[in-house]
Amino acid sequence: MTRAAFQDKFFGIMRWVVIAGLVVATLFPFYYMLLLSVKPIDDLLLDPGRIWVSASEFTVDSYRSVLTSVENGGQGFLLMLRNSALVSIGAVILTLLVAIPGAYAVSRLRFTGQRKVSALFLGVYLFPPTLLAVPLFVMFAKAGLQGSLVGLIIVYIAQTVPVAIYMLRSYFTTVPISIEEAAALDGCSRYQIVRRVVLPLAAPSVMATGLYVFMIAWNEFLFALLFLAAEPSHWTVSLGLQQLSNGVEVPKTVLMAGSVVLTLPVVLMFYGAERMLTEGLTSGADKS
Amino acid sequence: MTTMTQRPPDTEPEPTQRAARAKSTLRGQENRAGLVLVSPTFVIVLVVVVLPILWTIVLAFQNVRLVDIQSQGLFGHWTLHNLQRVFSSPGFWSSLWTTVVYTVGSTLGSIVVGLIAALALRKPFRGRALVRGAMLLPYVAPVVAVAFVWQVLLSPDLGVVNHWGMNVFGWDRPIAFLTQRSYDVAGVPVPMALFTVIAFETWRYFPFAFLFLLARLQAVPAVLEEAAVVDGTTPWQRFRFILLPQLLPVIALLTVLRFIMTFNKFDDVYLLTGGGAGTDVVAVRVYRFLTARFDVGLASAQAVVLAVVLIVLLGLYFKFFGRRVQEEQS
Known part of the structure; x- marks a missing residue:
């Protein structure tokens, strides 16, 4: 494989790795923000590593607390x-x-x-x-x-x-x-x-x-x-x-x-x- | 500025011969219209920016606290005491050094990541508009909100980063990213909190560099690269010898803009660490002098020193890279 062909291939792959990495890096903090805002604090403390919310624990209490006068x-x-x-x-x-x-x-x-x-x-x-x-x-x-x-x-x-x-x-x-x-x-x-x-x-x-x-x-x-x-x-x-x-x-x-x-x-x-x-x-x- | 003040936009000009002639000509009319239209901007910038800056410089040489200002005239006792205190105050030099490291690191980081992002998104693909939109989020979102998300993300007890770090990557204990001054990585002390703050700054401002670089990249004529492909060049060579020279003026301009803005930055560091754990940048010090001690003189002197250092650094930069930045602006 020539150097040009190798680089073409390498940068072609790297490009998608970079795009995927950037999308995760920019979006994840916002997803995390949204996720935590609808989770009860006890469930968060119980398992901080779980990055989804189940239907049973979904709550809007945090919003109620924030928006109430x-x-x-x-x-x-x-x-x-x-x-x-x-x-x-x-x-x-x-x-x-x-x-x-x-x-x-x-x-x-x-x-x-x-x-x-x-x-x-x-x-x-x-x-x-x-x-x-x-x-x-x-x-x-x-x-x-x-x-x-x-x-x-x-x-x-x-x-x-x-x-x-x-x-x-x-x-x-x-x-x-x-x-x-x-x-x-x-x-x-x-x-x-x-x-x-x-x-x-x-x-x-x-x-x-x-x-x-x-x-x-x-x-x-x-x-x-x-x-x-x-x-x-x-x-x-x-x-x-x-x-x-x-x-x-x-x-x-x-x-x-x-x-x-x-x-x-x-x-x-x-x-x-x-x-x-x-x-x-x-x-x-x-x-x- | 002097030219501006020479000719205030007077509505009733002196009826001298010259003014009468100027009034009659179209050129004179245009001149007056221009001055009138620009005067609101001028007034507000003068009152809220220029005068306060001048006053800060005056305050820096006076011995005042907030309570004294009501009683004291504008030009009280002149003194160099404040400057002396700034230079001899504990932590001044380390704080200045921290500011420089923080600024250089964040400026470099945001431009390099922005450049990589712009290169990756240069050619169209399905969903490019969406990806591009996603990448602007950190820049658009309010600093207070994103700073708190980072705090929670990196928190040692309930943050997801430390949780995964321990369970997946096998860290033996959580890392206090924002509150630990230094952390040993293979025996080398790493300024942890400062690095985290720089990473945050890079994350938040790479979209700014990305936007400018992408716009410039898309204006590079395709023929140049097509010719180079025919000549059998590698992608790296095309970047190094065709794209990079075209981008350099924009990079130089971005460097100046980001440097100035980061050097003066207060919010990000204040919100993330409060200036603790080795992230005590000068802007946060000024705030602390002002609000914790109400020591206006010391705060002003510190702010003036910050501005002077910035001007000196910019002066050096323009001395070496001046022509490139000017090219971009002309």
């Missing part, structure tokens, strides 16, 4: 889901409101400092979030925004706007400028051009950007911990789950049910629009 002796995750939804949707809408004009300007209009703007915005990521944490912590304490969801939304906008602009910009530049010129000749103002011509054309990328912002805001943990820890009624699901794990005598099965509750919304949304999102994120990467 605090007054009724549960963990109150419904309220946290509402908080998380408010924060994430608020962050999405406001970020898009800020980023769409910004991205349009950066991609279309020649203005003083245009080139520097992009560099400045991407420079945001150079500084550790923990570096922002100290002064923001103090600023919010002074402004009375500590423990409020509004403060958190403001931070999320600042954290996501640079990527949002970056993602939108690469799409805006693909809209042919002649379409805009035609609209201008027909008497559209600049606002109308953006509103009626560019936005409808860029709708997929706006959706993708919105989803990405949603994902970041929904999953964020550090700033929620810093600003909301003292205010249980404002906890987001991420923070609530982490605080739950600190509690004494919380069974792991309940913790896993909480993890499922936290993971499900964002995963459902993501797979609802996966294609748009992945294309939006990497559309700048495949140019040769």
Whole structure:
């Protein structure tokens, strides 16, 4: 067998081994999460190695405990889901409101400092979030925004706007400028051009950007911990789950049910629009 | 930044001759529209990012605790005391070293695994879209949830990994993956908890590298490889001499992005180990200084030192690999 033929065969087999390995490695933890969330804790302790659940032991008690309100002796995750939804949707809408004009300007209009703007915005990521944490912590304490969801939304906008602009910009530049010129000749103002011509054309990328912002805001943990820890009624699901794990005598099965509750919304949304999102994120990467 | 502040988007420009002329031209109109449209972004980044960073730097040189800030002015007593304390505090150097190992390990790991995944999924097969979707899960899922799943998976008493390890692979006792500082493997001490955290980071971020590399791979013209096949090359040679050079700019860019993000990472380590068992990265230290002692000065100084180290490391990187990254961005 020649070396080329051997390698062809070898890599042909390895390819499937790699694919199988990766699928197991990525899916198994999520399967395990789901499994434990519907298992009674006693059965888990009895036989930790059994990775299936029988019909007789299947239970939704963990979910009941997680979702029941605090007054009724549960963990109150419904309220946290509402908080998380408010924060994430608020962050999405406001970020898009800020980023769409910004991205349009950066991609279309020649203005003083245009080139520097992009560099400045991407420079945001150079500084550790923990570096922002100290002064923001103090600023919010002074402004009375500590423990409020509004403060958190403001931070999320600042954290996501640079990527949002970056993602939108690469799409805006693909809209042919002649379409805009035609609209201008027909008497559209600049606002109308953006509103009626560019936005409808860029709708997929706006959706993708919105989803990405949603994902970041929904999953964020550090700033929620810093600003909301003292205010249980404002906890987001991420923070609530982490605080739950600190509690004494919380069974792991309940913790896993909480993890499922936290993971499900964002995963459902993501797979609802996966294609748009992945294309939006990497559309700048495949140019040769 | 300076150019931005030179020309604020004023609605009522001074009625000088120059401004009047600029107003009348299309070019001037465009300039103003651009500045107006970009100003909301600029304002929010300025208030929530730039000003806090500047303030941190100021705080790092002042002796303040959280309670003092209300009474103290912005520019109180200047002092180098905080920096001194940062450098002399116990565990500072080891923490910095841990951060570097953690960052380099996670960056390398996620890019290598991402590259292997991208190569494996390059050619279409039945169910590729599903596999590709599955591989994005770790990146999409909330960090708090996946960190807890890993904790339970690796737990010494009820985790499935240790259970199987003892029953199938014959380990004589469970391994405390996340709480044991070092573990002897054939007489060599291995930093167990740090390795586990790096593995977690690799698992969580390989999809990011995978996405970018797959997109780039699919843009490589097929003719190149077809020609090489005709020339009788082996698959390894085709990867080494055709694909890899095409991928290098993306890899260089990914390295920078992942390095920056991991270096500053707080959540993952904090949630998995709380910074214990030899995983005390600097970001977790900053958090501890801030919340456990309310020592704003020390926390700021520590954060500034972290940022400076990152900038120095990036500077070195760009000095050696700068051209490649620029190629990718241009």
